[in-house]
Amino acid sequence: MTFTLVRCKAVNNPLVNALIDLCAVNSLIRALLNLKCVVKRMDKWHNVNTDDDISNLMESFAHFHDSCITEIRYTSGTGINADNAMIFAEPNDVQADFVFQSQWNPKTLVLRFAGIRKMHIVGWQRYYSCEITGCYLKFHNDLISNLDESLIVWADDGGFYPMSFIEKRILSEPDTSFIIAENLAWREAEGYAEYAR
Numbered sequence: 001m002t003f004t005l006v007r008c009k010a011v012n013n014p015l016v017n018a019l020i021d022l023c024a025v026n027s028l029i030r031a032l033l034n035l036k037c038v039v040k041r042m043d044k045w046h047n048v049n050t051d052d053d054i055s056n057l058m059e060s061f062a063h064f065h066d067s068c069i070t071e072i073r074y075t076s077g078t079g080i081n082a083d084n085a086m087i088f089a090e091p092n093d094v095q096a097d098f099v100f101q102s103q104w105n106p107k108t109l110v111l112r113f114a115g116i117r118k119m120h121i122v123g124w125q126r127y128y129s130c131e132i133t134g135c136y137l138k139f140h141n142d143l144i145s146n147l148d149e150s151l152i153v154w155a156d157d158g159g160f161y162p163m164s165f166i167e168k169r170i171l172s173e174p175d176t177s178f179i180i181a182e183n184l185a186w187r188e189a190e191g192y193a194e195y196a197r
Helices: 014-043 051-060
Strands: 067-075 095-102 108-120 136-140 151-155 178-189
Touching: 051 136, 067 108, 095 178, 108 151
Parallel strands: none
Antiparallel strands: 067 095, 095 108, 108 178, 136 151, 151 178
16 A cells, blocks of 8 residues: 655645645555554454354355364463462463364465363374365363353364264374363454564
């Protein structure tokens, strides 16, 4: 976007020149506000609280078909303070941002999981690619014995079902990445560089 402030040299009236400058500045401010609205819309986080929210997310990112995880940023929320004391996290402080790209969608997708209960991440596998052809994303309230607590489950395998997941040998192929958390929010970014800020 290019803006040019033009001062008409033929006009020697300072009041007219000031008015021309004011119009150019006003035009620049309106353009910047419009640009800010676009950036805000891209940065807007969408909370996933219902099955309709899940459908909207899945449709906006082509059901994760031909996508991949490009980055994961994990924050435990726990640390050591200046007095060398351990500071423990609140449940929603335990977060991970999963960054996705897709061949079907030019935008980068960021999923933010908060209140993480379990995360199983598969890296490189000898005979299998890391391409995601479909994913599993559902609410569950049957994952913790004797508790009716709603949790959200995401997995990079559309056929995944957490109630039948059996821990395998430590390195078995093929394997599934999954995450179980209390909360999920998502947003789109223009590209990978936008997320990196």
